[in-house]
Amino acid sequence: KNQVEQSPQSLIILEGKNCTLQCNYTVSPFSNLRWYKQDTGRGPVSLTIMTFSENTKSNGRYTATLDADTKQSSLHITASQLSDSASYICVVSADWEVGADGLTFGKGTHLIIQP
Amino acid sequence: DTEVTQTPKHLVMGMTNKKSLKCEQHMGHRAMYWYKQKAKKPPELMFVYSYEKLSINESVPSRFSPECPNSSLLNLHLHALQPEDSALYLCASSQVGRGASYEQYFGPGTRLTVT
Numbered sequence: 001k002n003q004v005e006q007s008p009q010s011l012i013i014l015e016g017k018n019c020t021l022q023c024n025y026t027v028s029p030f031s032n033l034r035w036y037k038q039d040t041g042r043g044p045v046s047l048t049i050m051t052f053s054e055n056t057k058s059n060g061r062y063t064a065t066l067d068a069d070t071k072q073s074s075l076h077i078t079a080s081q082l083s084d085s086a087s088y089i090c091v092v093s094a095d096w097e098v099g100a101d102g103l104t105f106g107k108g109t110h111l112i113i114q115p
Numbered sequence: 116d117t118e119v120t121q122t123p124k125h126l127v128m129g130m131t132n133k134k135s136l137k138c139e140q141h142m143g144h145r146a147m148y149w150y151k152q153k154a155k156k157p158p159e160l161m162f163v164y165s166y167e168k169l170s171i172n173e174s175v176p177s178r179f180s181p182e183c184p185n186s187s188l189l190n191l192h193l194h195a196l197q198p199e200d201s202a203l204y205l206c207a208s209s210q211v212g213r214g215a216s217y218e219q220y221f222g223p224g225t226r227l228t229v230t
Contacts (some may be wrong), residue, residue, distance in 0.1 A: 034218070043119075043205050043221035044158070089157055103219070105157035 002027040004092050004106035012112045017080055021109045023073040023090030031093040035064050035075045038087045038108070047075070047088075077111075085113045119222035121206050127228045130196060136225045138189040138206030147189040148219070149181060150205040158205055164189060165211055196229045203227075 004025045013019050032051045036044035048057045048064040057064050061078045077084055090106040119140045128134050146165050150158035163171035164183040180192040189206055203224045210217040
């Protein structure tokens with residue numbers, strides 16, 4: 001069964017500090033891995049998408065890494081801001097034969113930035 | 116235009132009412148999705164339309180009835196809902212293809228409350 005596990009479940013850090021969120025997956029066959037940011041009551045917004053051959057991808061203060069051998073990904077947030085408070089969801093896509101991608105969602109990490 | 120719009124933003128309905136949620140995108144995407152999201156949980160896939168045809172129905176009760184009248188529009192018709200159906204309903208769209216890094220764009224969601 002395809003699974004995506006995220007850790008920690010929740011995290012509180014001070015504004016300006018860095019943090020790293022983890023994602024482990026067992027989705028097969030692997031197509032790509034995505035990190036989304038979701039503010040409370042809003043739809044998820046894509047931060048990065050990485051395929052099998054990509055190890056690192058950055059989007060501003062967000063840097064995602066992917067190790068396809070160990071099936072692990074991380075999302076590193078640099079110099080956190082109050083607006084970074086949100087849920088961060090790791091989503092892994094399976095390589096389907098036809099039609100729309102099948103996505104497996106992690107449960108998310110709830111990040112709180114304190115002033 | 117990379118926007119997915121959803122209406123209404125909020126909906127309160129009784130258990131005997133009939134209502135519809137609407138979703139629209141003009142990115143030329145041929146895959147559209149409905150997700151249900153409860154508080155502090157990841158989105159759960161309900162339906163997937165690929166080229167305006169229902170390709171995935173994740174065993175959703177018949178009181179939820181999806182419709183894709185054209186490639187830009189996706190509706191979710193609601194009838195005889197239960198209080199436990201109260202949730203954030205998210206629409207998303209993407210390109211269609213095998214093994215590609217096609218990003219899913221999410222709408223802001225409709226907050227549904229069933230009384």
